[in-house]
Amino acid sequence: xxxxxxxxxxxxxxxxxxxxxxxxxxxxxxxxxxxxxxxxxxxxxxxxxxxxxxxxxxxxxxxxxxxxxxxxxxxxxxxxxxxxxxxxxxxxxxxxxxxxxxxxxxxxxxxxxxxxxxxxxxxxxxxxxxxxxxxxxxxxxxxxxxxxxxxxxxxxxxxxxxxxxxxxxxxxxxxxxxxxxxxxxxxxxxxxxxxxxxxxxxxxxxxxxxxxxxxxxxxxxxxxxxxxxxxxxxxxxxxxxxxxxxxxxxxxxxxxxxxxxxxxxxxxxxxxxxxxxxxxxxxxxxxxxxxxxxxxxxxxxxxxxxxxxxxxxxxxxxxxxxxxxxxxxxxxxxxxxxxxxxxxxxxxxxx
Amino acid sequence: xxxxxxxxxxxxxxxxxxxxxxxxxxxxxxxxxxxxxxxxxxxxxxxxxxxxxxxxxxxxxxxxxxxxxxxxxxxxxxxxxxxxxxxxxxxxxxxxxxxxxxxxxxxxxxxxxxxxxxxxxxxxxxxxxxxxxxxxxxxxxxxxxxxxxxxxxxxxxxxxxxxxxxxxxxxxxxxxxxxxxxxxxxxxxxxxxxxxxxxxxxxxxxxxxxxxxxxxxxxxxxxxxxxxxxxxxxxxxxxxxxxxxxxxxxxxxxxxxxx
Numbered sequence: 001x002x003x004x005x006x007x008x009x010x011x012x013x014x015x016x017x018x019x020x021x022x023x024x025x026x027x028x029x030x031x032x033x034x035x036x037x038x039x040x041x042x043x044x045x046x047x048x049x050x051x052x053x054x055x056x057x058x059x060x061x062x063x064x065x066x067x068x069x070x071x072x073x074x075x076x077x078x079x080x081x082x083x084x085x086x087x088x089x090x091x092x093x094x095x096x097x098x099x100x101x102x103x104x105x106x107x108x109x110x111x112x113x114x115x116x117x118x119x120x121x122x123x124x125x126x127x128x129x130x131x132x133x134x135x136x137x138x139x140x141x142x143x144x145x146x147x148x149x150x151x152x153x154x155x156x157x158x159x160x161x162x163x164x165x166x167x168x169x170x171x172x173x174x175x176x177x178x179x180x181x182x183x184x185x186x187x188x189x190x191x192x193x194x195x196x197x198x199x200x201x202x203x204x205x206x207x208x209x210x211x212x213x214x215x216x217x218x219x220x221x222x223x224x225x226x227x228x229x230x231x232x233x234x235x236x237x238x239x240x241x242x243x244x245x246x247x248x249x250x251x252x253x254x255x256x257x258x259x260x261x262x263x264x265x266x267x268x269x270x271x272x273x274x275x276x277x278x279x280x281x282x283x284x285x286x287x288x289x290x291x292x293x294x295x296x297x298x299x300x301x302x303x304x305x306x307x308x309x310x311x312x313x314x315x316x317x318x319x320x321x322x323x324x325x326x327x328x329x330x331x332x333x334x335x336x337x338x339x340x341x342x343x344x345x346x347x348x349x350x351x
Numbered sequence: 352x353x354x355x356x357x358x359x360x361x362x363x364x365x366x367x368x369x370x371x372x373x374x375x376x377x378x379x380x381x382x383x384x385x386x387x388x389x390x391x392x393x394x395x396x397x398x399x400x401x402x403x404x405x406x407x408x409x410x411x412x413x414x415x416x417x418x419x420x421x422x423x424x425x426x427x428x429x430x431x432x433x434x435x436x437x438x439x440x441x442x443x444x445x446x447x448x449x450x451x452x453x454x455x456x457x458x459x460x461x462x463x464x465x466x467x468x469x470x471x472x473x474x475x476x477x478x479x480x481x482x483x484x485x486x487x488x489x490x491x492x493x494x495x496x497x498x499x500x501x502x503x504x505x506x507x508x509x510x511x512x513x514x515x516x517x518x519x520x521x522x523x524x525x526x527x528x529x530x531x532x533x534x535x536x537x538x539x540x541x542x543x544x545x546x547x548x549x550x551x552x553x554x555x556x557x558x559x560x561x562x563x564x565x566x567x568x569x570x571x572x573x574x575x576x577x578x579x580x581x582x583x584x585x586x587x588x589x590x591x592x593x594x595x596x597x598x599x600x601x602x603x604x605x606x607x608x609x610x
Contacts (some may be wrong), residue, residue, distance in 0.1 A: 010472045010484035014445050017485060103440070236454035238440050239447055239503060242433045246401050247507070248426025248455030290486075293441040294450070 008200050024290055031123060032082065035311040038072055039078035042318045046345040080208035081328065082307040083216045089283025089306020090220075093299055095225065096284050097234050099256040100241070101168050105280035106266035109153065110173030111146045112277065113178035115270035116201050119143030121198065123194045138200070139212070141273035150263030154256065160234040164241075164255075185240055203329025205272035207316055212272045213268040219268045221263040230254060231295040238293050265293040276329045278336050281307045286302040289343050352379030352413060354400075354543045359390075360410035361399035362580075365561045368395040371408070372569045374562055379510075379541035382534060384548050384558035384575075388588055391564045393547045395436070397513045401431035402432055412511060427458045430454065431510035434516050436488060436500050439504045444491070444499050445471055451503045458508065473507050478532065493520040499527065502519050505536065512537070515547040518553065526550070555579055555602035575602055585610055 012092075039051045047066065061343040092105040103349045118141035127141070145327055153174065157167040182201075186194055233254050237244045241251050266280065283306030284298075291297040310332060317331040336345075354377040361369040363496045369392040378384050379423060385393040399406050402417065402425045417425055442450065448471035452462055462470070474482045480498050483491065499522045504512065517533065518526040522585040534557055537544040550555045555560055555575040563571040563578055565587040571578045579602055584592040 010445070010475065011469070013485045014472070017443070018447075028432050042548060081547050100437075112586065148564070157475055232453040233445070233455075235442070235450035238437070239443060239451065240433060240435075240437045242398070242403060242431070243436075243451075243500075243503065245422055246426060246431035246433075246504075247451055248421075248423035250422055288441050292443065293445065294446045 003016045018022045020348060021294070021301075022290045025297060025304065026298055028123030028301060028308060032308045032311060033305055035315065036082060039311055039315050040074045040082065043069070044226075044318075045069065053078040076208040076210055076213060077205040077314060078311065079213055080205050080216070080273065081310045082141050083157055083220065083305035084205075084276065085279055085283065086303040086308075087216060087220055087269045088276065088280040088302040088310075089287070090223070090227065090299060091262040091265040091269075092280030093284035093287065093302035094234070094258045094307070095262050097237060097293075097295070098199070098255040099164050099168055100237075101164070102285070104168060104283075105277075106146075106262065106270070107280055108175070108274070108278040110174030110178055111151050111218045111263070111266045111276045113175045113182070113265065115142040115146040116182050116275060117178045117185075118142040118271075119200050119274075120182045120189075120197055121145075123197045133332055139271040140234040143267045144185075146261050146267030146270050149178070150259055150267070154259050164192050169276055181266055192341030199327070201275045201329075202327035203332075204325075204327040205317075206325060206327075207273060213297060215270050216272060219264050219345075223265055226257060227261060229300055231247050231299060234258070234295040234299075235293065274327075274329060276310070277333055278280065279310055282336050282340050283309060286340060286343055309339065314338075352541055352543055354379065354508055354511060354545075355411040355414075357402070357409040357411075359396070359399060359406060359410060361395055361406050362405065367567065368392045369399065369564070369567050372396065372564075374569070374572060375560075377543050377545065379543050380538050381559040382537055382544045382546065382557055384546055384554035385562050385564055386548065386551060386554055386572070387564035391587075392567045393564050394515050396564060397431065397515050397545065397547055400511070401425070401429060401513050404482050426455050426507070428508050428509055429511040429513065430504040431505040432500055432515060432517060433515040434519065436476065436496050436518045437587070438489065440488050441551070443483070443485050443487055443602040444475065444480070444502070447488060447499065448474070448502055448506045452506050458510075471502075476500055477527075478502055478505075494522065494525045497521060498525075498529070501533075510540075510542060512542050512544040512546075514544070514548050514550065518548065518550070526553060533557070537545075538603060551579060553606040555604070581605060 005098045011292055037049055037052055041047045041049050044088050051066060052070060055067055059067065062075050087290060088106060095104040109162055122138045122141040153171055156170045186197060189197060233249050236247050236249055237251060237254065284302040286305040287298055287301035313328050313331045313335045317326045317328045320326050320331065356372060359372045360367060362531060385396060387393050400405050402412060402422055406418050409454040412428060449464065449467045450515060452467040452471065469600050472481065472484060475484055478498055480495065497517065501517055518529050521529060521561060524597055532552060536542060558575060561575050561578040563568060564585060570587050571583050581592055581594060584590055589610050590606045591608050592604055595605060597603050597605050
């Protein structure tokens, strides 16, 4: 191929690549919409998809019971699933990039364990933040501990300028420390408190309410503009820290900003729905397999994958045991692993 | 374009790796090769010039002091290529180049994504690897990776080009290809190019100037003919060696035995 021809082909090819990635994002969004509808339609009293769509599009026209089921029960859960999935996967994606570690996620680096500790303190000892109303005590505590754990991680890593690897190790050490503290609380807890704590840590969408959804949406709305602004720098960081520095990127500042967003998103999510692992780890990997690591596409794809995964898990959690809603934290891995394995293998065949 | 380095001292924390290096002003359009044994501080000097290490002393580009400038400001005119590209990165060659360009403003300001893509392709064609544009970085051979890494440094159109062993992973043909290309770009754009090489014959052939680093200090500097001598090789590398001209007149270093 002559030089000019190769360049022309390259230009067309690159444009096609960008279009293909944008199309994949659109496809994911459509799938997510479908999954959301399905999630609302699924449950102990089965609703038709058409009914659901009608009630959602035109709330005034719907009859009493259907409208109540859709708006007051099912929709909050379904929307919460989408937002939590997006928040956790986005947090995981940023974490994996700035820590340069494919195993990083809010779950593996102690954020979820910290939230559990906060929740355990509230449940077992009734310890909480002053002036926080009783019904928010659990979430408030979990949030505070999750946030504090990321800040602790950050300040530990700053001591004597420890590297990124040290930060990951600190995170894993924190997981063990928090888990031990939770176990200690479980040991001294009453049977009733123990049950409540175990149930909390399974992660469930049944705690979703519109105010909580509002808060999570607000956290996402706060984080996303900063994430979008950092997208190019995050892409460049993938080429290696030294190279990124030589491109004029202040890697420490980039990392700090990302960890701040990660702590906000994961703390709010975990505080409201409990421990949901897997999504924050696998959402980003699924996105990476689909669109690569140009962060303009990678970050939204990760958010969409996470949302889709949790939304599908929510549907499955209602179908798994008829008449019973299994805590979604249990289902995510059951649904996610086959999807993920499928993705890895189809990718392998194409390669 | 002139780069002046005076009394430059560099190190990691309290451990100083390079002390008090002063070089004759490096002119634009010429290649300076940093040579010396392993661990002598060549890469450290390069990283220091790129602004990646705390530094004392003075590094002036066209009279403007670079030490103490922000990374972003330095990155407008200085490009640095480390020895390796990380593994396991899911980016194509093009995406990496566009990312490198969009990471911070270049001397020409902020480029649109479309303009950045155009410029990246132009460069790939110039490097003769346009057909790799859409290939993932992880699929590249060792030599292709090195070219892709070089492209990431060049794409920002720097005035100062710092290359750490740009030919280490390359076969003979590609070594010559890359060095010719670097010389051509250096002359054409009047770049100040500083590179670390281990192959002394390659240094002698392509560099206008050679700086010899040993044990964290500058040991010699000047033209290849003046610096590549049996005495220097014995002193700095600890080998007895001959320096001879081949039938084409290029300097060749023949190492005979460790001292």
